[in-house]
Amino acid sequence: MAPATDTQEIALLAAVQRRIAVPRVVAAARGMSRFGEHALGWLALGVLGALVDRRRRRDWLLAAATVAAAHGTSIGLKRVVRRPRPRDESVIVLAGTPSQLSFPSSHAASTTAAALVYGGLLRRRLAPLLVPPMLLSRLVLGVHYPSDVLAGSMLGAAIGAGVRQRLGDDSLGAHSHRDKLRRGQR
Numbered sequence: 001m002a003p004a005t006d007t008q009e010i011a012l013l014a015a016v017q018r019r020i021a022v023p024r025v026v027a028a029a030r031g032m033s034r035f036g037e038h039a040l041g042w043l044a045l046g047v048l049g050a051l052v053d054r055r056r057r058r059d060w061l062l063a064a065a066t067v068a069a070a071h072g073t074s075i076g077l078k079r080v081v082r083r084p085r086p087r088d089e090s091v092i093v094l095a096g097t098p099s100q101l102s103f104p105s106s107h108a109a110s111t112t113a114a115a116l117v118y119g120g121l122l123r124r125r126l127a128p129l130l131v132p133p134m135l136l137s138r139l140v141l142g143v144h145y146p147s148d149v150l151a152g153s154m155l156g157a158a159i160g161a162g163v164r165q166r167l168g169d170d171s172l173g174a175h176s177h178r179d180k181l182r183r184g185q186r
Contacts, residue, residue, distance in 0.1 A: 009145040014090035016139045026094055029137035032107075033095050036134060039071035039110035046114075049121065056121065062163065063117035070113035070159040074106040074152055086145055095141040105144045108135050108152030109159075116160030127157075 035041035046064025050057045083103035085093075111134040112127065119126035131153060138144040144152075 006145070009147060010086060010088045010091060012146050013086055013139055013142065014088070016136070017092060017142060020136075021092070021094070021140050025140055028133075029140040030095055032134055032137040033141060033143075036107040036111060037098070039067050039106070039114075042067045042110050042114040042118075045118065049118070053121075059121060063114075063121055066117045066160060066163045067110050067114045070156045071106050071110040073159065074104050074109040074155055077104055077155070078102070078106070083145075083148070085143055091142045093142040095143055097143050102144055103148045103151060104155055105135070105138050105149045105152030107138055108144075108149045109156035111135075112153045112156030113160035114156075116157065117163055120164050 043064050046060055046067060050060035050064070053060060078099065078101040081103045082101060085097065085100055085102040108131075112131050115127040115130040135149040135153060138149050139146065
């Protein structure tokens with residue numbers, strides 16, 4: 001018999017699918033899934049940022065490395081925790097996945113980390129815009145429990161915020177560390 005928490009999570013997952021898994025939403029969720037697979041879309045945006053914003057190339061590359069670290073850490077945790085993906089007759093799996101492991105969501109981890117570090121570079125609050133749709137997409141597709149996406153997002157937030165704090169929020173927003181040193185700022 002499944003633990004009560006799994007039963008509750010399955011019920012919530014099934015309810016999300018019943019209410020919003022209409023063709024347009026599923027198509028959008030699948031597109032988001034492809035973009036976030038192995039964090040490749042987020043990594044590509046980081047490399048693009050480094051190519052376009054040469055003055056802050058190092059910051060963009062560090063931000064992309066942060067996204068890769070969030071993704072890699074989530075993969076490592078999946079292999080330790082080994083929670084299987086949702087399997088229940090009330091849940092329809094609407095996308096393929098590279099593994100059968102569910103906790104934490106790597107899409108949630110890399111998206112949250114990207115929103116924080118890229119948002120810092122762009123001086124924009126990207127997390128409210130990017131994170132909820134990605135988390136919800138994983139539920140719509142039936143590939144994660146709600147706790148998987150919440151834990152993945154918390155992991156990405158910890159890693160992304162840790163890098164922003166370590167460098168100082170301004171160094172990932174207004175000026176690179178090297179630029180500050182040139183101007184005599186600390």
